[in-house]
Amino acid sequence: MISLAPVRTPRMNSEFDLPALTDGLVGDDLRDGDVLVVSSKFVAISEGRIVSLSSVLPRAEAREVAAKYGFSPQLCELILRESDEVIGGVPGFVLAVKSGLLTPNAGIDKSNIEHGRVVLYPRSPHQSAEFLREALKFRRGTVLGVVISDSRLMPMRRGTVGVALACSGLEGILDLRGKGDLFGNILRVTSQAIADDLSSAAQLLMGESDERTPIVLVRGVSETLLRGSEYESRDFAISSEECVYMRSLGYKAKRRNRQFS
């Protein structure tokens, strides 16, 4: 049995001590093997990764992208800074590659922050995950897993699902190659995105608007998944050459960073 409990927090809009706040809110019964799923936005705010759009000076390339997709040159400038590559876009969105992953608008978001400001992704999500895990271990002696989660669209589907940016203390991807199924067929290509599944499960309680629930405590995750591993964003990525979607859609990776078509 797996259980998910919401951890409600105050509304935050500038840098704060995430481990101290979390430690104060999770209550007394945190146990070894519990997993905290924490929204990337909450982590990013704790790290002060907030930018006032009016303070951003867009380069010529950013103005070009902005004109093409019909939105703010300042936001486009931040997207170019944050992403490895911009693949294309539609009005109001660009599809970027960040740390090897397809990420609309390079993860930059205008919601749940004051108007005129945006929140970037944490600078290094896996270091954020590891930092929170280590700090809570130091404070409480409890061995936890931590997942940093965001929400994202899937192609040709309506609505966002949870997605993991990084995790620590947990097997983020469960490799099933070589394992047998119920009929002894050997699985050849299967792996299971545990950290993404946990992010989606947590999204049921986090919501997307004013729920004030950026942390979800998950209990009962299989012990076999709780290990001292760290997964950074790149560990969740496969290249476009390996990807059935990108190859089927005829996408060819560009050689340079920060090109766009």
Next chain:
Amino acid sequence: MISLAPVRTPRMNSEFDLPALTDGLVGDDLRDGDVLVVSSKFVAISEGRIVSLSSVLPRAEAREVAAKYGFSPQLCELILRESDEVIGGVPGFVLAVKSGLLTPNAGIDKSNIEHGRVVLYPRSPHQSAEFLREALKFRRGTVLGVVISDSRLMPMRRGTVGVALACSGLEGILDLRGKGDLFGNILRVTSQAIADDLSSAAQLLMGESDERTPIVLVRGVSETLLRGSEYESRDFAISSEECVYMRSLGYKAKRRNRQFS
């Protein structure tokens, strides 16, 4: 608080009475508002949607697709029969559109069935969901939600996550447009894929190999999400013209069904 409990079942390999089996296995404490997430493969087997590959006669087009992507003409024939359109592929996979959704191999799967046989998707997943929900209501007087789930890859990411094919008695997509966030910003495009989130949450217990857990009982889903709605696969779909991924990747929908490049 949300809880997820695995419902272990016998291994099944031919048609069976899904509501009767489920009724016998879920135990006494099923409550109004509980949600059952059921694997599409288990539902499909209950409906006898199993095909021996040796019994399939491939058309010329299927032989062509098979030669191009290096796999069985019989399997390609089934994929053509099951899909609206084949977009492209890589060795061992074709990317098809089925009921408006991008679906590798049109959802046809060789795992967890005897060698030489494959399992198709349920013929009408939302009717399957509605049927199971109604039958359990009749048997027990309990008002449940039902989600039919599968697992699927996301582009440029490693590992599968849960995805919903249909649901009944549950708000599958939560529309948040017009709702305010914590700072009063109005959300303009956001909706949350509740049925997909539930499918991914359930996948943590279902696994992908020999877990014998094709049903997960979810308790504690917000009452606001439990409604008499039905969602079929098409309700989860957006067209390629609306999709930020497909448009950014330059995909143009083909006019006819069952074309491939």
